[in-house]
Amino acid sequence: MAVGVLLLTHEGLGTxxxxxxxxxxxxLPLKTEAFELPFDxxxxxxxxxASSALRRVDSGDGVLVLTDLYGASPSNLAAKLARxxxxxxxxxxxxxxxxxxxxxxxxxGLEELPAVAAAGARNGVIHGDx
Numbered sequence: 001m002a003v004g005v006l007l008l009t010h011e012g013l014g015t016x017x018x019x020x021x022x023x024x025x026x027x028l029p030l031k032t033e034a035f036e037l038p039f040d041x042x043x044x045x046x047x048x049x050a051s052s053a054l055r056r057v058d059s060g061d062g063v064l065v066l067t068d069l070y071g072a073s074p075s076n077l078a079a080k081l082a083r084x085x086x087x088x089x090x091x092x093x094x095x096x097x098x099x100x101x102x103x104x105x106x107x108x109g110l111e112e113l114p115a116v117a118a119a120g121a122r123n124g125v126i127h128g129d130x
Contacts, residue, residue, distance in 0.1 A: 003110050004057030005032040005102060007094060008050065008078045009068040011039060014094075021099050029106035031057045036074075043077045054081050054088070062087030062110035064102065066094040066117065091117045097124020 007014035014034030022028055035053040037046060054063055063086055067075040070092035082088040091098070091114050101120025102113060 001059045001061045002030055002106060003061050003113055004059060004063040005030050006054055006057050006063050006065045007034040008065050008074045009034065009036055009094065010072070010074060011036045013068050017094065017096055017099055020096060021103060024100065025103055028103055030103060031059060033057050037077065043073045046077065047080055050077055050081055051084060054086055058086050062089070064110065064113045064117065065090045066098065067092045068094050089114045093121055095121050095124060097121060
């Protein structure tokens with residue numbers, strides 16, 4: 001079994017990140033899905049749908065939930081998902097280097113993957129001359 005990955009983001013972001021990662025890696029080694037919140041949506045009303053997405057990617061080893069902005073609706077919805085029973089770890093500020101790093105360490109468990117994800121995000125930010 002392996003950890004599942006749920007991208008829980010504002011509308012348009014999770015699907016785009018997933019599409020690029022899939023194009024680059026050809027096949028994602030972890031069961032992954034994007035669940036996007038429309039900007040005018042009530043997150044509480046989307047909890048059942050988000051819970052279904054979480055269950056679809058969970059193979060029994062838990063789910064790493066990657067959100068775009070800590071404190072925003074997707075991140076708050078992720079916090080609610082973490083209280084429904086499935087083992088969940090949440091990492092915010094998702095970006096493409098984070099997602100690729102997680103996929104490159106697919107053999108790791110739910111306890112190790114959040115640190116790997118955060119390192120991928122930090123190490124993917126490079127300040128340099130154009």
